[in-house]
Amino acid sequence: MTQTPADTRQGLQFFGRISASVSHEIKNVFAVINEAAGLIEDFTLMAERGMPIDPERLKKAANSIQGQIRRGDGIVKNMNAFAHSTDEDVREIDLVDTLSLTVALTTRLADMKQVSLSMGECPPVSLRANAFDLMQLLHSFIAAALENLTAGDSLVMSVKPLEGGASFSLSVPGKDAPVVLETMLSFPSQAICANMELNESAGTCELRLSASQP
């Protein structure tokens, strides 16, 4: 499959969107650490002036810093895995891991729309495909579904093997299957052999990948 300049541009835009989202999250982590460290400094300055320090307040500030470091570590780990998705054109991909990473990288977008995004039941499944293209497709799929959801909704993503390929599904517990229009997927659909189907009986919108990927 030959990449056109438009495909390349779209890929870069996707990489940019994810990078901007991740950098924003890291900035927030730094900002919270900065305030917690500043609080500890303030307590110390007050102690130098003779005011007693409350050990519980110090402990709370230290816990906040440790919690944010764990949060930041998770964010950077995800960003690193995302960056490595461009290492090879095609390889055997663990689709559960790939979906989990895409969900993690899309959570901030869902948070901004006040929709909770989570993983449902996912049996092991793998496929030879382009990891970056697949993540771009899945991100577009989730982003398009979010457009039709309202604050307070829960969006559950799953993947399962299907006829040698795989099926990714979106569902909103307690509601009908979320409608995702093909036109809302800002993705060069030829890059991955996929088609979308509304499975009303299962209450899901499904993105089906064929066994033979380009």
Place this chain on the structure above:
Amino acid sequence: MKILLVDDEVELVSAMAERLSFRSVDADWTDNGETALKMAAETDYAVAVLDMKMPKMGGLELQESLAAEHPDMKFIFLSGHGSESDFKAGCAAGCNYLIKPVQIESLMDKIQEALA
């Protein structure tokens, strides 16, 4: 004189309010725009410090609503993005603008500037 801090990062905004209190600035805080509007309806805030990117109601939208109800209120925007578009939007709104992480002295200076 009271200050209103609004940021969806609760640990950030609560610590910031506590640090401002050590500097004799009486600051209330909340993590969302809707509550901020209710708080501002009940309390007279001189300055509101608003995060630019928040779920549901962003900083710019909140600033417009607060300014419509409280014409004398001054505003300072906080952003983790530091994007040019955010900066231009904040400046267009005639407000001060700080990029996270913020040094408390810089915030104190901006509060003084806003009140001058």
